[in-house]
Each structure stands twice: as C-alpha cells, then as structure tokens.
Amino acid sequence: MDKKFLTIGETAKMLGVSVDTLRRWDKEGILNSVRSSKKGHRYYSEQDVYLFGKDLFDLAEEWALREVGIEPESSLYCSTNDVFQNRLVGMQNLLAGIPNLSTPFSLIVALVGEIGNNSFDHNLGNWRDIPGVFFGYNIEKKYIVLADRGQGLLRTLQRVKPNLKTHDEAMQVAFTDVISGRAPESRGNGLKFVKNIITTNPLNLLFESGDAKLVLQKGDLELRITEKIPPVHGCVAMLEF
C-alpha cells in the first residue's frame, strides 16, 4: 500500500473525534502524527488511521481464521520474541502514564507478556505457517489483542497429557490444572497466572483456541467455555482493562 497522508481535520472526521482529541492522543502516544518540523502541521498515515479505527479483535480473529496465513501489518506483528518484548515495554510505558487505572499496570503487562510468551515458547519451530504473534492495543478504548497461528492449546498440551481429546478439555487444563514437576514439560503454567489475575481484578478476558472459546472475568469460580465456530488456527486473546 502506498503511503498516503491525511490532514488532522480529515483524520478527525474519519475517526469521529475532535482535533483537540487527536492532539492529545499524539502527545500521549496513542495515535502518532507525522510532522515536517517540531511546529509543523500534523499529518497522519492513512494506514495508521484505518487500523486505529478498525476493531483490532476483528483483525486478529480474521488473521487466525485464514486458511493460508499472511504476515499482519507491520505495526501489529511481532515476528520474534525480541520484537514482542520490545513492544510490550512500549505498551507498558503508555499504561504507566494513565492515571487511576483500576488494575495495576504491572499486572496487565505481566499478564499480556505471559500470553505472548506462551505463543513463542510453545510454538517455536512448530508454527502453522506465519511465525510470531499479532499484538495490538487501543489504550483509549482500553483493550489489548494477541493472536498466533501456532498449534493451539490442545496439541500443545497433548505432549504432556496425551489423553486430552478436545479443545474444551485443553482449555480447562490450561487455565486450571497446575502442571508441577519439571519433566517433560516445565512450561505450561502461564495461563493459570492469567486466570489468577483476571479473577481478582476488574478485567475481562476472551480466549479462543481451536473450537473452544472462554470468557473470564473478576469473581469467576468456574470457566465458561463455549463452542467457537469456525475454529481458529492457534490462539486469539482479548483483554479489556
């Protein structure tokens, strides 16, 4: 896509917000403009504005549903764990600047880090087609989205629990059973950590793997898992904070 730029007025119209809001978002790093000089006019990349206005969860889910994978747009794509860690710190810096967050930002970052780390730790060398994770967030709308085109929870957990048969069962195990002992798989407790944080803080999580879909929130004692049709390739997660 050729890089096209919009004026601040055109951008405000497209997103349905005021010019002042765009200036504030630019200052806060929520939607960055491009300026020819420090005092020059603000311009916005058409691609950035399009992605900002689009629902990131829809984009992530569409990506995870594709029969044949393609690389996501570069601002939403972490091909390696190093890129992911770097962008995680970028998100951390933005969250740290928000006053009165109802959940401590360190918990949100640790939780999101764990979901992304899981994707890399469990799928390295085994990606379905496109390596890495889709990682996007909208600080203004207070949500974060992650997705991968990896093996999904069922195939990953079958390595330590070969009797698992369905995505639903795998989701239960991933979020509730503490896998102790270090062999043959020392990893596999990251999603318990995610559950501990979600159920004790004002957060909502949507997590999809294969044909299983989990909705989790504060105070939940049991997992609410429903069928996800069509199934996703890998995992998709959305955290609302």
Next chain:
Amino acid sequence: MLIQLKKFGTTLSSRPAGKEAYLAFSPTLREIKEGEHVDIDFEGVIVLGPSWADEFLTPIVDQYKDKVSLLNADNPSVKATLELLGQIRK
C-alpha cells in the same frame, strides 16, 4: 549474597531472557559459600512474570531452599508471580 534483580532489567517477562540471565549469573552463584544466605531483592523491578521467574528464581530457590530470602517483593506483578510459583512447587 545479595542479588539485585533490577540489574537484569526492570521488565522481566520472557523465558529466554530468564534462562539467559541465570546462565550469565551462574559463575557468580558458584561463589556462594555453604550455609550463606541468599537475598533476592526485587526493588526497582517494574514487571515480573512467571516465565522469567521460573527460569531464574526457581533453580536458585531449589538449590538454596530455606537460605533464600525475598526482599521488597511488594510490586503487584512480583506478588502474583511468587504466588503462582508457590502453587507449582506444592
């Protein structure tokens, strides 16, 4: 021995980074004398996640057991991570 985690970074999240930190620090860990206390200080850590902690802290706690003390562990992500590692070790 005093181990200041902030010297490894302030966002301690990934498993590869935790493993690398442990390997890099292993020669220093070998200097710990028998019976010596190991103080792990979380002061300055902004985010700690269980993947990093499992690679770095778990082997140290496994080896030095009740000789290990945890200092300044009041950051919410540090607390949540230590709680989970405690559940796994049960």
